[in-house]
Amino acid sequence: MAKSTTQAVKTRCSGRGLAFYLTCFIVVTPVLLCLAVRNHECILEAVFRRPDIKTVFPFSDAVWAAPGAEPTKADDAVVPWTLQVLKTVFPFGSEEEATQPTKPDDDAILPWKLQVSSKDLEDLQNRLRRTRYGTAMPGQNFAYGFPADQLKNIVDYWLNKYDWKKQEALINQYDHFKTNIEGLNIHFVRVQPAKSTDSKRNIRVTPIILLHGWPGSFFELYKLIPLLTTPQQIAGNDYAAFEVIIPSLPGFGFSDAPQQPGLKPADIARIFHKLMTRLNFAAYFVHGSDWGSTIGRYLAVMYPEHVLGVELTLYGRVIPTSYSVLHYILHLTMPRFLFEVSEPHKLLLGNFFNLMRETGYLHIQSTKPDTVGAGLLDSPAGLAGYILEKFSTWTNADNMNKADGGLTEYFNLDDLLTNVMVYWVSGSIITSQRLYKETWSTGGLSDGFPVLVPSVLSDFRHEFAGNNAPDEFVRPYFKDLITISKHNSGGHFPAMERPADLAEDIWALAKNVLSRE
Amino acid sequence: MTASWKGSSRCQTSRRSSRSAMKSGVLPEANRQKRTIAVVPWKLQVSNKDLEDLKDRLRNTRYGTAMPGQNFVYGFPADQLKKVVDYWLNKYDWKKQEALINQYDHFKTNIEGLNIHFVRVQPAKSTDPKRNVRVTPIILLHGWPGSFFELYKLIPLLTTPQQISGNDYAAFEVIIPSLPGYGFSDAAQKTGLNPPHIARIFNKLMTRLKLIKYFVHGGDWGSAVGRSLAIMYPDCVLGVDLTLYGMAVPPGPSFIKNILYLTMPRFLFNVSEPHKLLPTNFFSLLRESGYMHIQATKPDTVGAALLDSPAGLAAYILEKFSTWTNVDNINKPDGALSKYFSLDDLLTNVMVYWVSGSIITSQRLYKETFSADPNDGFPVLVPSLLSDFRHEIPGANSPDEFVRPYYKDLITISKHKSGGHFPAMELPIELAADIWALAKNVLSRD
Numbered sequence: 001m002a003k004s005t006t007q008a009v010k011t012r013c014s015g016r017g018l019a020f021y022l023t024c025f026i027v028v029t030p031v032l033l034c035l036a037v038r039n040h041e042c043i044l045e046a047v048f049r050r051p052d053i054k055t056v057f058p059f060s061d062a063v064w065a066a067p068g069a070e071p072t073k074a075d076d077a078v079v080p081w082t083l084q085v086l087k088t089v090f091p092f093g094s095e096e097e098a099t100q101p102t103k104p105d106d107d108a109i110l111p112w113k114l115q116v117s118s119k120d121l122e123d124l125q126n127r128l129r130r131t132r133y134g135t136a137m138p139g140q141n142f143a144y145g146f147p148a149d150q151l152k153n154i155v156d157y158w159l160n161k162y163d164w165k166k167q168e169a170l171i172n173q174y175d176h177f178k179t180n181i182e183g184l185n186i187h188f189v190r191v192q193p194a195k196s197t198d199s200k201r202n203i204r205v206t207p208i209i210l211l212h213g214w215p216g217s218f219f220e221l222y223k224l225i226p227l228l229t230t231p232q233q234i235a236g237n238d239y240a241a242f243e244v245i246i247p248s249l250p251g252f253g254f255s256d257a258p259q260q261p262g263l264k265p266a267d268i269a270r271i272f273h274k275l276m277t278r279l280n281f282a283a284y285f286v287h288g289s290d291w292g293s294t295i296g297r298y299l300a301v302m303y304p305e306h307v308l309g310v311e312l313t314l315y316g317r318v319i320p321t322s323y324s325v326l327h328y329i330l331h332l333t334m335p336r337f338l339f340e341v342s343e344p345h346k347l348l349l350g351n352f353f354n355l356m357r358e359t360g361y362l363h364i365q366s367t368k369p370d371t372v373g374a375g376l377l378d379s380p381a382g383l384a385g386y387i388l389e390k391f392s393t394w395t396n397a398d399n400m401n402k403a404d405g406g407l408t409e410y411f412n413l414d415d416l417l418t419n420v421m422v423y424w425v426s427g428s429i430i431t432s433q434r435l436y437k438e439t440w441s442t443g444g445l446s447d448g449f450p451v452l453v454p455s456v457l458s459d460f461r462h463e464f465a466g467n468n469a470p471d472e473f474v475r476p477y478f479k480d481l482i483t484i485s486k487h488n489s490g491g492h493f494p495a496m497e498r499p500a501d502l503a504e505d506i507w508a509l510a511k512n513v514l515s516r517e
Numbered sequence: 518m519t520a521s522w523k524g525s526s527r528c529q530t531s532r533r534s535s536r537s538a539m540k541s542g543v544l545p546e547a548n549r550q551k552r553t554i555a556v557v558p559w560k561l562q563v564s565n566k567d568l569e570d571l572k573d574r575l576r577n578t579r580y581g582t583a584m585p586g587q588n589f590v591y592g593f594p595a596d597q598l599k600k601v602v603d604y605w606l607n608k609y610d611w612k613k614q615e616a617l618i619n620q621y622d623h624f625k626t627n628i629e630g631l632n633i634h635f636v637r638v639q640p641a642k643s644t645d646p647k648r649n650v651r652v653t654p655i656i657l658l659h660g661w662p663g664s665f666f667e668l669y670k671l672i673p674l675l676t677t678p679q680q681i682s683g684n685d686y687a688a689f690e691v692i693i694p695s696l697p698g699y700g701f702s703d704a705a706q707k708t709g710l711n712p713p714h715i716a717r718i719f720n721k722l723m724t725r726l727k728l729i730k731y732f733v734h735g736g737d738w739g740s741a742v743g744r745s746l747a748i749m750y751p752d753c754v755l756g757v758d759l760t761l762y763g764m765a766v767p768p769g770p771s772f773i774k775n776i777l778y779l780t781m782p783r784f785l786f787n788v789s790e791p792h793k794l795l796p797t798n799f800f801s802l803l804r805e806s807g808y809m810h811i812q813a814t815k816p817d818t819v820g821a822a823l824l825d826s827p828a829g830l831a832a833y834i835l836e837k838f839s840t841w842t843n844v845d846n847i848n849k850p851d852g853a854l855s856k857y858f859s860l861d862d863l864l865t866n867v868m869v870y871w872v873s874g875s876i877i878t879s880q881r882l883y884k885e886t887f888s889a890d891p892n893d894g895f896p897v898l899v900p901s902l903l904s905d906f907r908h909e910i911p912g913a914n915s916p917d918e919f920v921r922p923y924y925k926d927l928i929t930i931s932k933h934k935s936g937g938h939f940p941a942m943e944l945p946i947e948l949a950a951d952i953w954a955l956a957k958n959v960l961s962r963d
Contacts, residue, residue: 071533123577130570132825138706144884145818148877161916259585360811364819367807370581371592371836375822375829378579382822382829389818429579431594437591441804 019044037330037338054451058266064250065183066260073307091351107278109179112187114171114254115234116425121164124380124424128159131381142392142400150404154388155381157413167418178254179278181271186247187254188275189218193229195423203231203239206308206510207281209272209299210246213290213314214432215252215387217422218246219415221495227503234514242510245279247272249435255420257431264438265291265445268297282306285513288460288505289313289495291435300451309454309482309513312505313494316348316469318477322446327473338517345468351466358393358464359395361386365433367441373430383429384420391416395491396462419496454480456509458502460490467492470489482512498506520704522697536892542601554725556626559634561701563617563872568611571827571871575606578828589839593832597851601835602682602828604860613864617884618666626675626699626725628718633694634701636665637724640688641649650678650686653956654728656719656746656880657693657941660761661879662834664700664869665693666862666945668941671734674949681960691958692726694719696882699871701905704878712738716745720753725779729753729945734952736760736941738882743896747897756900756928756959760940763915767894771795773806774919785895788916798912801844808837812883822875831867842937843908867941900926902955904948906936913938918942928958 036043067153090408136147178185196203228242230354250268251257276284287306288296293312300310319327328349330339343348364372374384396510399406407416439445455478459467459468468474472483483507487498494502523907547678582596625632643650655675657668675689694776697715698704723731733838737744740759747757768776775795778788791797811819825828839852846853854863901924905914914920917930931951 086668100790123860123879127577127825130574132874134820134824134874135704136817137881140708142882145815146821148821149815151821245697257582259582261587356810359816362809363810364807367804368592368836370594372582372811373581374593374595374598374809374832376824377581378826378829382825385821386818389815411925418814427579427581434584434591457739511960 010179020435035336037334039338040326040330050085053301058264058270061182062262062267063183064256064260064263089226107179112176112178112363114168114346114425115175116164116168120425125159127380131155131379133381136446141403142389142405146389146392146405151381151385152411154384154413154417155403158417158477159383162414162417164421166404167414167421170222171418174225178397180275181278183248184256184258184271185217186250186271186275187512189225190279191225191229191244191246193231193243195330196231196239200237201239201242202237203233205241205243206285206514207276207279208244208285208287208506208510209296210244211286211288211292211295212249213254213292213392214252214435215419215423216292216495217291217419217491218248219253219419219422219491221246223499224286224441224495224503224506227499228506232507232511234511239324240510242285242506242515243281245276245281245284248297249432252428252429253426256339257428257434262438262442263435264442265294265297265435266302269295269302275305276306283308284492285506286310287312287502289371290492293317294445300453300455301449304452306341307415307453309456309509310451311458311509312454312460313447313460313502314467314492315474316346316467317445318448318451319442319469319473320492321348323448323473324469327344341470341472345465346468346470348466348469354397354465361390361431361439362436365436367437369437370430374431376429377427380420380424383424387420387423388416391493393495394464395493397465401487409492409494413494424460445449448477450479452479454482454509454513456505456512457484458487458494458505459484459503460487460492460494460498462489462491464492482509520701522707522710534933544780551748553627557619559623559625559701561616561623561872563611563616567872572606574827575602578602578826580827580828584714588850589852591834593836593839593852598730598828600774600830601831601860601864603825605763605831605864606902609861609864613869614861614868617669617863621672623701626722628721628725631697631703631705631718631887633697633703633718633722634665635692635694636693637726638672638693639952640678640690641689642647642676643686647684648678648686648811649684651681651686651690651960652690653960654723654731655689655691655952656723656731656733656957657691657697658719658735658739659693659699659882660735660739660740661699661882662837662866662870663737663739663939664866665695666700666866666869667939668693670683671941671952674945675952677863679953679957681957682868685961687733687956687960689730689952690721692708692728692731696742696879698878698882700873704875708888709885711882711889712741713745715742716749720746720750723753727788728756732952732956733757734759734948737938741886745823747829747893747899747901751899754899756895756902756955758902758904758955760906760948761913761938762894762903762911762920763891763896763913764906765878766915768918769913770894771919778916787917793912794915795912802910802912805840808833808882810877811885812880816882816884817877818882820880824874827867831864833876834867834870835863839941841910842943844911857937858939862942863916894923896923898925900928900955900959902928902951902958903930904933904940905948906933906938906940906944908935908937910938 055391103509131149131150133148136149137144174189174191178187193205212218212220222272225244226246233238233243248255250263268354283306286296286299293314296312296319297318298306327349331341331347338364376386388407392399392407395410475481487501490498490501580595580599583596584591621636621638623636641653657671659665659667662956663947672691675691678686678688681687695702697710730753733743733746740761741764743757743759744765747754778786778794779796835854838858839846839854842857922925933947936947940948
């Protein structure tokens with residue numbers, strides 16, 4: 001009798017054991033899964049360890065002159081090459097020639113001025129006058145790209161109303177310089193704040209480097225200068241003002257272009273850090289948009305002891321593409337209570353067709369920059385159509401359906417054409433496009449290194465869809481994120497379109513950082 | 518229903534006289550009934566003023582600086598462009614090339630509101646009374662960045678009679694149109710003109726010429742148009758020879774097949790030409806398709822400078838003649854252009870784009886096609902022959918096993934150990950041999 005009871009007890013215990021464990025498993029697994037989804041960032045960081053920053057980022061020195069060129073001197077190593085080209089091939093004289101009275105040494109910083117010769121201006125006008133136009137597809141506005149009828153309007157203005165001498169004087173109102181770094185003459189604008197007349201004010205002058213992108217230029221950022229060099233109050237009698245440095249990226253505007261492959265955004269960051277060091281700025285703020293945003297981010301990542309703070313537009317690129325894909329899949333498949341995104345319209349993959357429609361230029365510039373650029377170097381109207389299409393479409397997605405692309409609604413034509421003139425007179429369109437190839441043909445940008453220095457992200461509502469990621473995705477990459485500043489309007493070129501709003505974000509960063517001391 | 522591809526707005530090209538405006542088909546609605554079906558003789562005559570203008574532009578070309586040691590890796594390098602422009606200015610003889618173009622008869626005729634340009638070459642009359650020469654029409658279809666001129670070397674090879682059997686010979690009457698928007702054919706002023714529409718227009722052309730049944734040869738876009746002709750008008754198309762034929766396979770099944778062939782064991786899925794699989798060619802396809810991406814989205818933007826700068830146009834077009842002829846050419850200092858082609862031929866093809874001012878409208882075809890619903894996957898029922906040139910753009914011709922299901926009367930897939938994307942210019946004899954193989958097979962069936 002007792003034996004059977006024991007057996008019965010044993011059987012009951014074993015049966016309950018299996019069901020028990022099975023139940024535990026069925027209950028616990030979804031909970032674990034939910035926890036995993038909620039904390040996927042931590043898990044990803046643990047699983048996909050970043051390699052050492054020193055092995056990934058190009059800290060070591062490089063030389064970008066043509067192979068076999070003479071060793072670097074301030075206007076020697078690369079300049080003879082380009083001077084030669086300019087003299088024999090370009091129909092206009094070299095702006096270099098006017099400014100070098102003496103032989104400088106390596107670190108010399110030489111004053112420079114933009115002076116386009118009358119001969120070159122005549123040549124430009126001749127080309128514009130004899131532009132051959134296509135015929136726009138009726139009723140399509142900007143759907144096929146920059147339409148011929150609008151191009152005629154632009155060229156007409158350029159020929160008959162645009163005053164280059166006035167624009168050149170505008171450009172030269174600030175001091176320009178060139179200095180040779182890694183074999184490249186780097187052009188930059190330097191603006192110091194006006195001396196204060198109010199003796200009670202305690203004005204701290206702090207440096208900032210402003211970084212442009214494509215198809216922008218140093219000139220694109222000009223409207224920020226008065227807003228940043230005018231002192232603002234920090235606390236009490238403590239004021240601050242920026243000393244503004246605006247370089248031309250290598251291969252853009254009046255900076256030399258590398259004559260060897262491999263100059264990527266991280267290399268440009270190193271070059272610009274050397275620039276700031278050469279100017280005796282041990283610590284500085286950074287603003288960047290477009291390529292400048294990537295370069296600015298790299299400055300913060302590579303030289304955190306020197307970067308006081310960084311303010312970026314177009315910040316979505318900080319996220320590795322693999323993570324973007326994963327986030328998108330989670331957003332689509334997981335229930336809302338588990339995985340919610342505040343701004344789903346920003347998801348990269350969700351904007352797939354928009355991105356496909358807008359990235360043709362990126363694709364061809366990343367593969368055949370010299371091919372697509374040859375005509376742009378030779379035809380000013382073609383160059384204007386190519387560049388201004390971006391100022392239209394990237395400012396607001398609706399502009400594609402407007403007859404004039406909305407250009408005059410957001411910008412004035414003088415500013416737009418002066419930016420184009422920077423590309424034209426410097427003959428830099430091909431070399432500017434090569435930056436895409438240097439970057440995207442070798443694997444792209446995704447690295448995911450977090451920014452440790454204080455940062456402000458400027459989120460302009462009409463930035464091109466997919467360029468800015470939802471807040472939750474970017475926060476992990478900015479460890480000292482002061483704010484993501486939301487703007488209800490503004491597109492890809494805020495420095496030209498809404499300079500006051502952008503300057504406000506830069507000041508928000510600076511005031512926060514400078515108050516910390 | 519007759520479509521009309523001309524919008525109601527006037528064309529804005531500056532050199533049109535009112536008479537040519539009439540010819541171009543920009544007619545008031547009321548006159549549509551009287552729209553002419555005349556086939557009007559035409560001759561290419563570029564004015565001295567335009568030739569002077571071209572030379573001025575070439576002389577004033579602004580050049581970049583090539584990245585040293587990179588050959589064609591960054592695209593068409595400036596140093597090579599200088600050489601091409603130098604030849605163009607100082608050695609290229611346009612008058613001679615123009616006469617070459619005009620050696621055959623050209624015509625224009627208005628179809629669906631567009632003046633369609635074409636060359637028509639009849640075989641010379643046979644002097645041998647014993648021979649029974651059957652004259653059979655063929656339409657040769659070019660693509661981008663080619664032209665009617667690209668196909669010229671085929672003309673003597675096709676118009677010379679060849680033996681079918683015994684005393685039965687055949688010779689082709691050759692029709693070479695310019696695609697709408699290319700060369701000397703008008704461009705559509707309404708959206709939507711893509712290969713099936715072009716096929717309908719060209720079938721009307723052949724019907725108008727009373728060439729009811731005809732052979733078809735096509736490469737590049739011409740291959741898409743040719744395949745559409747065969748599918749839409751199987752009663753008219755005697756047979757079709759195509760290069761660049763991989764587009765017959767719809768992307769879905771193609772994708773799946775590619776995965777299967779890569780992942781499944783060989784005894785289950787063995788493909789004879791693994792070098793043709795898409796994943797193998799992924800990076801080179803990505804590297805070579807930038808032009809396609811921008812032309813399919815913003816043709817007017819990329820084309821504006823090309824319409825205005827002859828050197829820029831030459832660089833853009835000749836890069837394709839380099840890289841698409843052999844992928845290795847990217848690493849050669851001159852892109853191996855002179856190895857495969859004569860500079861005269863290359864520049865005359867470029868001149869077709871330049872003097873007609875058609876680069877933008879030619880690029881729009883990409884946008885019209887890729888924005889529309891794909892019409893692939895329909896099988897070709899008429900006799901067909903596929904010309905497989907070894908150095909065609911990697912990935913553009915699918916493995917044989919993929920394409921066979923889409924060609925129900927496939928005579929052969931003709932394998933050529935050499936030759937790239939422009940066989941009519943590079944290896945015209947080999948290409949003509951394929952066309953003859955098709956014709957002989959079909960004509961023997963009677």
